[in-house]
Amino acid sequence: MQTQTSKRICIAGAGAIGCTIAARLAMAGHAVSVLARAATLEAIRNDGITLTDLEGEHRVEVQASDKADFGVQDIIFLCAKAQDIATLLPTLQPLIGDHTIVIPTVNGVPWWYFHGEGGRFAGEAVHAVDPDGRLAALLPLKHIIGCVVFVTAEVESPGHVLARNPHLIMFGEPDNSMSPRLLDLCDAVAAGGIEARPLERIRDKLWTKIIANTSTNPLSVITGATLEELYRPGELQDTVIAIKREVLLVAASYGARVEIDPLTFLELGASMGAIRTSMLQDYDKGRPLELAAIGDSVLELAARFHLPMPVTRKIIALARFRGEQRCNAKH
Numbered sequence: 001m002q003t004q005t006s007k008r009i010c011i012a013g014a015g016a017i018g019c020t021i022a023a024r025l026a027m028a029g030h031a032v033s034v035l036a037r038a039a040t041l042e043a044i045r046n047d048g049i050t051l052t053d054l055e056g057e058h059r060v061e062v063q064a065s066d067k068a069d070f071g072v073q074d075i076i077f078l079c080a081k082a083q084d085i086a087t088l089l090p091t092l093q094p095l096i097g098d099h100t101i102v103i104p105t106v107n108g109v110p111w112w113y114f115h116g117e118g119g120r121f122a123g124e125a126v127h128a129v130d131p132d133g134r135l136a137a138l139l140p141l142k143h144i145i146g147c148v149v150f151v152t153a154e155v156e157s158p159g160h161v162l163a164r165n166p167h168l169i170m171f172g173e174p175d176n177s178m179s180p181r182l183l184d185l186c187d188a189v190a191a192g193g194i195e196a197r198p199l200e201r202i203r204d205k206l207w208t209k210i211i212a213n214t215s216t217n218p219l220s221v222i223t224g225a226t227l228e229e230l231y232r233p234g235e236l237q238d239t240v241i242a243i244k245r246e247v248l249l250v251a252a253s254y255g256a257r258v259e260i261d262p263l264t265f266l267e268l269g270a271s272m273g274a275i276r277t278s279m280l281q282d283y284d285k286g287r288p289l290e291l292a293a294i295g296d297s298v299l300e301l302a303a304r305f306h307l308p309m310p311v312t313r314k315i316i317a318l319a320r321f322r323g324e325q326r327c328n329a330k331h
Contacts (some may be wrong), residue, residue: 006030007074007188010095012088014040014049014064016153016278017105018079019161021169023051024192026060033063033070035092041066043159052156053163055193072097075185081282082106082129082293089138101185102143103171107213107278108293109301111135112144113203116174119255121304128296145182146202147171148209151194152275165272167194172202207251208258212269213294214312215243217279218319221289226276231269240266242311247298253305279319286330289323291316 007030011022014036026032026049036044044064051058063070073095080088085106096102104110111130114121125133148170153163171186173179182198189196199205216230219239223230230236244262251258260268279289295316302309 005188005191008071009033009075009077009188010035010068010070010073010092011077011079012092013077013079013081013084014044014159015079016155016161016163016281017149017151018077019049019155019159020051020053020151020153020163020167021077021079021105021192021194022062023049023058023060023161024167024194025189026062026192027058028188028192030188030192031063032060033065033073035066035068036064037066040158043157047159050160051163052161054166068092068094070095073100075188076100076102078102078104078106080106081288082108082290083288085111086130086134086138089135093138096139096143100143101145101181102139103145103147103185105147105149106293107217107290108210108295109297110146110206112141112146112174113206115141117176117203126297126300128292128300141174144174145171145185146174146206148202148205150209152272154276154281164275168197169194170197170199170202170205172199172205174202176200176202201257203254204257204259207247207254207256208260210294210298211244211247211251211258212265213277214247214298215240216269217277217294218289218291218315219243220277220280221283221319221322222315224280226274227269227272228274231266231272237266239311239315240269243315246302246307246309246312249307250298250302250305250309253307254301283323283326286326288327289319291320291323295319 009030010033011018012035014034048061068091114124150168152165186196186198
């Protein structure tokens with residue numbers, strides 16, 4: 001049953017992260033709808049979403065469709081891959097009202113990175129993820145709240161998701177304000193058992209996630225290694241450290257404050273266990289890799305300050321080669 005403070009929330013994208021968020025928010029009594037397709041849509045319509053996490057197994061019923069016919073929403077989580085956002089956004093327009101909050105959960109550098117904060121590159125595009133400015137045109141900045149998702153989950157079968165670690169999402173306004181809508185959003189998400197932290201400097205935490213993703217996701221495609229294998233002492237860890245150093249310099253060039261020291265970074269990563277990165281999961285399924293958002297965007301931002309990225313660049317190139325081989329073999 002919905003409470004007086006329940007929200008109308010659409011989850012656009014029913015992968016591991018989307019289903020985890022949908023299940024948790026539905027458990028809090030929010031009116032959750034899910035935009036899905038193919039086998040996942042059929043599974044959710046027939047059996048709902050099943051989430052197995054640290055608190056046990058949860059099964060929830062949600063409204064599901066492959067069309068944006070849920071009416072205007074209070075909150076929309078964009079849980080699609082970065083390369084799919086441009087195709088998805090036009091279909092979501094009927095769901096977006098004057099006060100709708102849209103939260104892209106994308107990995108890597110978001111297309112709105114240079115919007116809202118000011119500075120040397122204010123208003124410029126991140127061409128790797130929004131080459132023609134289409135995303136910025138389709139979704140005005142006033143709707144966006146940024147987020148950094150620290151949720152590790154895998155799809156076991158359509159509509160069935162396994163999450164082995166605590167759920168944490170950090171949210172922040174692009175202009176760094178602690179707005180009432182930001183605090184209200186965090187309350188709504190926290191009601192579902194997801195730790196929701198409002199941040200004054202969302203880009204700092206974005207860089208923390210970007211450093212982690214860039215140093216592990218492409219390398220996992222090349223090696224097939226889990227996070228535990230990448231982060232523990234050995235030859236793979238040496239490569240992870242080299243990439244981290246390069247990306248840390250990029251982050252510092254943009255004024256980011258990365259609070260986690262390199263050694264703690266490695267310890268936290270290893271403690272995640274035998275988790276396969278999202279990019280490795282995509283590779284195994286023959287799907288396109290998120291290299292534009294996770295890799296190319298970082299190289300683009302590095303180039304603005306003429307920063308050499310030799311190790312990062314080589315690993316991204318090798319991952320792209322493997323990904324293209326895999327996709328070609330599938331088709």
